[in-house]
Amino acid sequence: MTRLLPAADTALLLETADLDEAVRLLPALVAAALPGVTELVPAARTILVRFDPSLVSASALGAALLAVEPHAEGAATDRAVTIPVRYDGEDLAEVAAHLGVPVDDLVARHQAALWTVAFTGFAPGFGYLVGDDPLFDVPRRPSPRTRIPAGSVALAGRFSGIYPKQSPGGWQLIGRTDAVLWDLDREPPALLAPGTAVRFERVERELVVAAATTHAPTASTHAVEVVRAGLQLLVQDLGRPGMASLGVSASGAADRSALREANRSVGNPPGCAGLELAGGGAVLRFRGPAVVALGGALADASLRAGDVEHAIEHGRAVALDDGDELRVGATRDGLRTVIALRGGIALEPVLGSLATDTLAHLGPAALSAGDVLPLHGPAAAGAAVERTRAPRIPLPVAGETVELEIVLGPRDDWFAPQALRDLLDEAWLVTPRSDRVGVRLEGRPLERARDGELDSEGAVTGAIQVPPDGQPVLFLPDHPLTGGYPIIGAVVDRDLDLAGQLPPDARIRFRLAEQ
Numbered sequence: 001m002t003r004l005l006p007a008a009d010t011a012l013l014l015e016t017a018d019l020d021e022a023v024r025l026l027p028a029l030v031a032a033a034l035p036g037v038t039e040l041v042p043a044a045r046t047i048l049v050r051f052d053p054s055l056v057s058a059s060a061l062g063a064a065l066l067a068v069e070p071h072a073e074g075a076a077t078d079r080a081v082t083i084p085v086r087y088d089g090e091d092l093a094e095v096a097a098h099l100g101v102p103v104d105d106l107v108a109r110h111q112a113a114l115w116t117v118a119f120t121g122f123a124p125g126f127g128y129l130v131g132d133d134p135l136f137d138v139p140r141r142p143s144p145r146t147r148i149p150a151g152s153v154a155l156a157g158r159f160s161g162i163y164p165k166q167s168p169g170g171w172q173l174i175g176r177t178d179a180v181l182w183d184l185d186r187e188p189p190a191l192l193a194p195g196t197a198v199r200f201e202r203v204e205r206e207l208v209v210a211a212a213t214t215h216a217p218t219a220s221t222h223a224v225e226v227v228r229a230g231l232q233l234l235v236q237d238l239g240r241p242g243m244a245s246l247g248v249s250a251s252g253a254a255d256r257s258a259l260r261e262a263n264r265s266v267g268n269p270p271g272c273a274g275l276e277l278a279g280g281g282a283v284l285r286f287r288g289p290a291v292v293a294l295g296g297a298l299a300d301a302s303l304r305a306g307d308v309e310h311a312i313e314h315g316r317a318v319a320l321d322d323g324d325e326l327r328v329g330a331t332r333d334g335l336r337t338v339i340a341l342r343g344g345i346a347l348e349p350v351l352g353s354l355a356t357d358t359l360a361h362l363g364p365a366a367l368s369a370g371d372v373l374p375l376h377g378p379a380a381a382g383a384a385v386e387r388t389r390a391p392r393i394p395l396p397v398a399g400e401t402v403e404l405e406i407v408l409g410p411r412d413d414w415f416a417p418q419a420l421r422d423l424l425d426e427a428w429l430v431t432p433r434s435d436r437v438g439v440r441l442e443g444r445p446l447e448r449a450r451d452g453e454l455d456s457e458g459a460v461t462g463a464i465q466v467p468p469d470g471q472p473v474l475f476l477p478d479h480p481l482t483g484g485y486p487i488i489g490a491v492v493d494r495d496l497d498l499a500g501q502l503p504p505d506a507r508i509r510f511r512l513a514e515q
Contacts, residue, residue: 445470
């Protein structure tokens with residue numbers, strides 16, 4: 001029987017009886033084309049339904065979702081691939097011991113099994129493979145690794161999978177492959193699509209995974225050269241919503257309001273791509289005239305023209321000439337400063353967006369000293385520069401406590417009653433290990449009421465996922481589409497921009513949103 005669970009103020013989770021029912025329900029939901037639904041994210045036995053609350057209420061949508069009957073059969077393909085694997089994963093021996101078999105037997109059975117892609121998610125090109133050997137039922141790691149190499153072959157629960165790019169993750173690593181799982185020059189880009197049959201083949205040669213490409217200097221009439229990049233300098237717009245079918249998350253600016261406001265200041269459309277600078281400390285040199293404005297985190301900024309340097313005002317458009325430098329110092333509040341550039345950045349979009357997804361490695365690579373970004377130039381913008389602006393609201397600083405509203409679910413029933421009280425009572429510390437994938441929090445560990453593994457299921461930006469160590473992770477824009485640790489609640493949409501501005505050593509108190 002299908003069950004409906006809250007997943008956020010903009011999402012519901014449909015839970016089915018098993019994987020087969022979820023596979024048959026997905027095409028039925030696609031065909032139903034229910035009003036207000038913006039995205040469907042299938043997983044092991046759930047389908048995450050994202051919706052626009054300005055178009056449909058959660059209660060009306062829930063009733064409509066439960067009325068949809070699964071198709072008689074799921075989607076199938078005749079595709080088959082063979083994946084070469086060097087079985088040298090750092091968890092191989094531990095997994096074999098857990099399953100009670102010698103390492104060589106584990107490897108032999110992993111090769112002998114017939115694996116099928118049940119669904120995709122987590123990151124572009126990542127397929128969840130279900131096999132025909134009942135041996136493979138492996139718990140995830142108690143705490144996820146922050147960095148797993150591209151090409152890692154892994155196990156979790158009943159699934160096997162391959163990490164297409166370097167990313168965090170909690171799966172058990174048993175080997176490596178040089179197979180290219182995601183290639184934008186291939187049609188379709190993903191090697192593993194739902195229904196694809198997969199065989200693993202043991203190889204002994206050393207595998208080399210191609211490194212990410214970097215920016216090359218670009219000749220352009222209008223351009224910006226990165227003299228100093230600071231801690232992290234990225235190209236960001238409002239992202240790639242609605243692309244879960246390709247295993248692609250929305251990504252985009254961590255502070256959407258700041259990007260919109262900065263673009264308004266220079267006369268750009270609200271979603272025009274700009275630069276997102278974490279922690280400040282950047283120097284940009286302009287080729288040709290430009291108009292810029294800063295939004296988001298407050299930082300001391302100045303314009304240097306020849307030997308003259310003067311301060312510029314946050315939120316106010318400023319004109320620069322050829323050779324001028326924009327200097328952005330350390331942030332004084334918040335974490336991420338947005339730099340809007342009149343006319344926008346003249347790069348080719350990737351899947352319709354210039355957003356840099358740091359987990360999926362989509363879009364332009366993180367900027368480094370010497371990189372040159374071509375610009376359309378200030379004359380390309382279609383609106384006048386905005387001279388009026390709303391008063392700026394200060395952002396949090398280290399040591400300050402911020403309140404974020406949340407909706408409980410979908411897996412709050414996995415936690416003890418005391419854990420739910422602790423979630424709301426604790427002043428959670430934002431740790432320095434946080435990034436655009438998620439804010440890693442520290443406080444009283446949240447105790448589970450249920451043991452065992454949760455089948456992978458969809459997650460939204462703002463989801464509060466809790467690994468077995470009990471320390472929550474608050475998902476930001478580059479989070480994986482799916483994950484296997486229970487989600488106790490989710491920050492409401494109107495507070496997500498504030499969550500994206502939390503600096504290390506700030507604290508969070510969660511408060512239940514009024515229904």
